[in-house]
Amino acid sequence: MVVDAGGFAPLYDQQGEIKFEVLLKSFRQMKYDAIGIGTREMLMQRDTYNAWEKLKASRIPLATLNIAFKGKRLRDKPLIIRRGGVRVGVVSFFVGGHIPESAKEYWTIGDPEKIADEQLAYARKKADLVVAMLHGDMSQVSAFTKKHKGIDIVILSHCLEQLQTPVDVNGSLLLCAGSEGKYLGRVDAFLSGGTWRFDSQLIALDRTVPVDPLLIKTYTRYLKRVAQLSEELTKKHEEERAGEFPPVPRAQDCQSCHTAIYSRWAKTPHAHAIDSLTKKNEHQNPECIVCHVTSYLTGGFISWEKTPEYAGVQCVQCHGRMDGHIELHSGTSQKGDAPPQVQQTTCLRCHTPDQDDDFDFERDEKLIH
Numbered sequence: 508m509v510v511d512a513g514g515f516a517p518l519y520d521q522q523g524e525i526k527f528e529v530l531l532k533s534f535r536q537m538k539y540d541a542i543g544i545g546t547r548e549m550l551m552q553r554d555t556y557n558a559w560e561k562l563k564a565s566r567i568p569l570a571t572l573n574i575a576f577k578g579k580r581l582r583d584k585p586l587i588i589r590r591g592g593v594r595v596g597v598v599s600f601f602v603g604g605h606i607p608e609s610a611k612e613y614w615t616i617g618d619p620e621k622i623a624d625e626q627l628a629y630a631r632k633k634a635d636l637v638v639a640m641l642h643g644d645m646s647q648v649s650a651f652t653k654k655h656k657g658i659d660i661v662i663l664s665h666c667l668e669q670l671q672t673p674v675d676v677n678g679s680l681l682l683c684a685g686s687e688g689k690y691l692g693r694v695d696a697f698l699s700g701g702t703w704r705f706d707s708q709l710i711a712l713d714r715t716v717p718v719d720p721l722l723i724k725t726y727t728r729y730l731k732r733v734a735q736l737s738e739e740l741t742k743k744h745e746e747e748r749a750g751e752f753p754p755v756p757r758a759q760d761c762q763s764c765h766t767a768i769y770s771r772w773a774k775t776p777h778a779h780a781i782d783s784l785t786k787k788n789e790h791q792n793p794e795c796i797v798c799h800v801t802s803y804l805t806g807g808f809i810s811w812e813k814t815p816e817y818a819g820v821q822c823v824q825c826h827g828r829m830d831g832h833i834e835l836h837s838g839t840s841q842k843g844d845a846p847p848q849v850q851q852t853t854c855l856r857c858h859t860p861d862q863d864d865d866f867d868f869e870r871d872e873k874l875i876h
């Protein structure tokens with residue numbers, strides 16, 4: 508059985524819409540048995556975008572029992588799934604979490620406490636094993652699990668850090684595989700003498716996992732759609748906004764006076780950061796471009812074809828626009844402020860914990876030029 512407790516939807520924007528559809532498609536290809544609905548999924552619903560239609564069209568059963576879309580409950584009985592001669596009851600509750608105003612127009616959350624015991628009793632009666640996917644933070648989920656007996660396995664929909672070992676809450680096993688698809692949580696369940704025994708493990712989804720040709724195909728199609736989107740954004744930018752952003756100086760513009768620094772910088776990974784994207788055919792993915800080039804759609808990089816001279820992380824990404832600096836030092840102007848001192852926060856714009864979990868300003872600053 509494969510399930511996701513919810514919270515998988517991307518942040519809402521044009522690229523997010525594409526991602527959401529591709530995610531659902533890949534869930535189907537991976538034969539997901541059930542998904543829960545969380546805040547993220549609710550946020551995908553907009554006037555201009557019907558996430559609900561997409562969820563339904565995926566035909567993956569939605570397991571959440573206390574959420575309604577436009578007044579209609581997603582489900583009113585637990586799912587019963589048969590696998591290997593065993594019946595598994597799958598329930599899902601939204602037990603805690605923020606519901607933003609924009610989502611309330613479409614979604615309503617019922618009090619999980621009112622229906623939990625009845626739904627769990629039903630699942631217990633119809634199934635040999637009960638799995639609950641719960642949306643909420645660790646303390647909300649633990650409290651809920653303590654209060655409502657009869658759950659064998661609890662899957663948290665989100666935790667900041669994956670749980671290395673499951674937590675036992677009054678006999679229920681609580682698991683969370685973390686975020687960003689870095690791990691897959693796997694539970695093997697064994698029945699002997701009328702009692703269940705569980706083995707759980709976190710499987711790192713890294714390069715050691717063999718690639719699935721079907722999913723690669725789906726991802727390649729995603730990249731094509733994203734490249735199209737990128738072209739549209741570029742066109743729109745050029746037609747409507749280009750004038751707002753005067754061109755920023757290129758690294759070459761600094762070379763004549765800062766020759767030694769330029770030569771050192773040109774040998775660093777920053778100067779070649781676009782290559783990491785082209786190698787993976789991700790150089791048309793706006794989501795990646797922004798950190799691997801200079802001033803994306805703000806006076807610098809527009810696209811690999813149009814502005815190769817702005818590829819890579821160049822001087823202005825750290826030193827700012829340098830307005831007046833070149834003019835001052837080449838004698839064409841008397842004014843020009845000293846460029847601001849580069850701070851750690853400048854680096855953290857790109858060296859986020861997600862991208863670089865061992866960033867160390869003192870150490871890494873010495874490697875720049």
Ligand code: HEC
Binds near residue numbers: 761763822845
């Ligand atoms: C026409 C020559 C010239 C060009 C072109 C030039 N600079 Fe400078 N830059 C200077 C001089 C001269 C100084 C001052 C050196 C000093 O005061 O010791 C300087 C100082 C700096 C400083 C240190 C500021 C400080 O107050 O210590 C930075 C940072 C800098 N330049 C970045 C750049 C960048 C980035 C570019 C390209 C956008 C650039 N410079 C282009 C001549 C130039």
Ligand code: HEC
Binds near residue numbers: 849850856857871875
């Ligand atoms: C505009 C985004 C951006 C900013 C700002 C930025 N970096 Fe980077 N940095 C990158 C990218 C992207 C790479 C990876 C380059 C590649 O493709 O190999 C990188 C790589 C590096 C590397 C080499 C890889 C490694 O971890 O050893 C160092 C060192 C580094 N950055 C230090 C810094 C420091 C220090 C700052 C701030 C003073 C900074 N960076 C600011 C985007 C940025």
Ligand code: HEC
Binds near residue numbers: 794796798858859
């Ligand atoms: C928030 C900024 C940011 C975004 C967005 C981003 N990257 Fe990066 N990327 C970095 C930084 C910083 C590094 C350097 C990490 C390190 O030193 O460990 C890096 C490193 C890399 C590297 C490794 C280079 C190497 O061989 O060590 C690859 C490949 C890469 N990024 C690809 C991508 C792709 C593909 C995307 C989009 C799906 C992306 N990046 C989005 C900032 C970013």
Ligand code: HEC
Binds near residue numbers: 765823825826847
């Ligand atoms: C990844 C960020 C980053 C990039 C890219 C970068 N610098 Fe710097 N630069 C720094 C930091 C950090 C310092 C040291 C702190 C300070 O002086 O603000 C520095 C210092 C300087 C200085 C003054 C001190 C010195 O070493 O003489 C100059 C001049 C300078 N950089 C020019 C350049 C030029 C020219 C480029 C492009 C070829 C460039 N920098 C690219 C981050 C960067």
